[in-house]
Amino acid sequence: MDYRMPIYIQLQDIIVKKIEEKKYLPGEAIPSERKMAEMYGVNRMTVKRAVSKLV
Incomplete structure (x- = not known):
């Protein structure tokens, strides 16, 4: 994780990526x-x- 960006935003990015990857x-x-x-x-x-x- 990148500690320059808030963790919740990083987690949002992870979730969006998993949606895009159809996981x-x-x-x-x-x-x-x-x-x-x-x-x-x-x-x-x-x-x-x-x-x-x-959401």
């Missing part, structure tokens, strides 16, 4: 906030903020 498909649930927090080593509230901004 997250339309109508399919993305991993839970808790699971994503574990996957990326961030706080669950950071994940919540990133996902909320994308």
